Amino acid sequence: MSRFLSREAERMEPYTPGEQPVDVPYIKLNTNESPFPPSSKVVKAVSRAELLKLNLYSDPTCGQLVRAIAKRYELNPEQVLAGNGSDELLSFAFRAFCGEGKGAAFPDVTYGFYKVWAAFYEISAKIIPLKADFTIDVDDYMDYPGAIFIANPNALTGMELPIAQIQRLLEADENRVVIVDEAYVDFGGTSCAPLLYRYDNLLVVQTFSKSRNLAGGRLGFALGSPALIADLNRVKYSFNPYNVNRLSIVAGAAAMEDEAYFQKCIAAVQTTRDWTVKELEALGFTVLPSNANFVFARSEKFPGGELYRKLKENGILVRWFDEERIRDFCRITIGSPEQMERLVDEIKKLLGEM
Template sequence: MTFLNQKYQSLTPYTPGEQVDETEFIKLNTNESPYPPAPKVQKAVAEAAQKLNRYPDIAWSSVAKPFAAYLGVKEDQLFLGNGSDEVLAYLFQGFTEQGIAFPDVTYGFYQVYSELYDVNTTIVPLKADFSIELKDYDELTGTVIFANPNAPTGVYLSQQAICDFLERHPNRLVVVDEAYIDFGCTSMISKITQYENLFVVGTFSKSRQLAGARLGFGVGNKKVIADLNRLRFSLNPYNINALTQAVGSAVLQEQAYVNQTIQKTIDVREWSKQQLAALGFEQTDSQGNFLFVKHSQISAEALFQALRAKKILVRWFNQPRAKDYLRITVGTQEQMRVLIKAVKKILTEVTS
C-alpha cells in the first residue's frame, strides 16, 4: 500500500554522487572543492551558532548586499537559494508554462524537475563533439536551460553565441546555469541589464568551498526575481539558514583565498589533461573543475570499478551518450598524481 500521489509514483529521482569516508577514499566523484573553507568562514560558523534561537534574515542582507556589489548588480536583481538546486526548482515550477528545452547530456536534475513539475520537455542532442548548438533551439518555444560550462562534459559556449540567441528570441526565458563558470570562463551576469530574458544561476559550492553549506543564487531582471520571491514566500521564506548566511558573508571577505584555490584547480586540471592525453585518453577541453574522459582499451565502467577497488572514486554515468566516459573531479595535485599512477597500473594490466 502507498499513500504517495499516483502522479509521483513513476518519478525517477536524481542520483547524487556517492558519499564515503574520505580517510579511506580519494573522492573525485562529486565536483566539490578539495580545499577547506577559507579561515573566516570557519570562524563565522562558531559565531553564528550563538544565535540559532532566532529565525534567519529573510532578506539575506549580510550576503545579498556585498554579493550584489561584487557581481555589479542591484539587490533586486539577485535571488538566493538553498543551493542552486532550489533556484532551479523554482524556475521549473514557475517559468515553464510554455515548455522547456535542454541538452541530452547535461545536469541530471533538469530531467527530474521536468517530471516533478510535469513540464512539456524537449531534449536537444548535443553535437558529436558534445558542444551546444543554440540554432537547434530556434524552432522550439518556451524556456531554454543549459549549463555553461556544461556538465558532465565541461564544454563551454561563448558569450557571443548566447547573446545572439537572446536577441533572436527576446520573448523566451534563457537560463544559463553557471555552476562552473569561475574556472576560467566568462559569465553572462554582465549582460543581465541588456537582456531581460536572461537568467543566470550560480553556486557557492564549487569555487567557494561551500558545498556543505548549500548556498546558490540567481541573477536576472527584477520582475523575475520578484516572481521567484513570490514562490519562495509561498513555500519557505526562511530558505537560507543562519549558519549558511554567516559563512556566505564570510567567504565574500576571502576573495583572495578563493582566487588562489581557483587558480590551483585550473593549473591541476591542465596538468591532468596532459597526463591523461599521454596515456591515450580522449577527452573534452573541459573548462570546469572536472575532466570528461574515455579510453579505447578499457570501458568506462571497468575503469570506474578498477579505480574504486584502489579507493579512488570517480563518476560513471550509465546513459547512452555518456556511458563511455568518466567524469573525474580535479582534486589536489597530490590526489591527481595518485590517480594518474593508479590509471597507469590499470592500463598496464589490461594491455599486458
C-alpha cells in the same frame, strides 16, 4: 515504497547524487567538490555569537548575503536572490517560467536534475541532442517558445558555449527566459552576468559549492532583472521563506568578500586540471576541453564502467553514467595535486596489468 505513495510520485525518476560512501577512506573525485577548505574568514564568521542565535529564524531576505553578492557583481540587491544551493533556485525557475503552454528545453547530455524538475512540475520538456562533438548548436533552440536551460560550462562535459551564442538566443525571442546555469564558470569560463544590463530575459544561476568551497553550506544565488528575481521570490515565499539558514548566510557573505582566497583556489584547480589532462592524454585518453573543475575522459583500452569499478576497488571514486552517448566516459573531479598524482599512478598500474 509504501502503499500510500501517490501515482504521480511513483512515476518520478529521482536524481542520483554521486556516491558518498563511508566504509573506507576513498579519494573522492566523483562529486565536483573543492579540494580546499572554506576561507578563514568563513570560519571566523560562523562564530559562537551566531551559533547562539540559532533559536531565531534566519533573515528571509538573506540581506547580508545578498548585499555581498550584489557588490561583487556590481548589481543592485533587487537583482539577486540567494537560495539553498543553486538546485533550489533552478527548481524555482522551472516553476516560475514554465507551466501550461510553456515548456522547457535543454540538451540531452547535461545536468541530470533538469529532466527531474520537468517531470516533477509536469512540464513539457524538449530534450535536444548535443552535436557529435558534444557541443550545443543554438540553432536547434531558436524557434523554441518556452524557457531554455543551458549549463555553461556544461555540467557533464565541461565544455563552454561561447557567450555570443547565448546572446543570439536572448535576442531571437525577447519573450522567453534563458536560464544559464554557471555552476562551473569560475574555472575558466566566461560569465553571462555582465550581460544582465542588456537583457531582461536572462537569468544567471551560480553556486558556492565549487569555487567558493562551501558544498556543505548549501548556498547558491540567482542574478537577473528585478522583475525576474521578483518572480523567483514569489515561488520561494510560496514554498519556503526561510530557505537559507543563519550560519550559511554569514558564511556565504564572508566567502563572497574574500576575493583573494577565491582567486587562489580557482587558479590552483586550473593548474592541476591542466596537468591532469596532459597526463591522461599521454596515457591514450581522449579528454574533452574543460572549463570546469572536472574533466570528462575516455580510454579505448578501458570501458567507462570498468575503469570506474577498477578505480573504486583501489580507493578512488570517479563518476560514471550508464547512458548510451556517454557510457565510455568517466567524469573526474580535479582534487589536490597529490590526489591527481595518485589517480594517474593507479591508472598506469591498471594499464600495466592488461
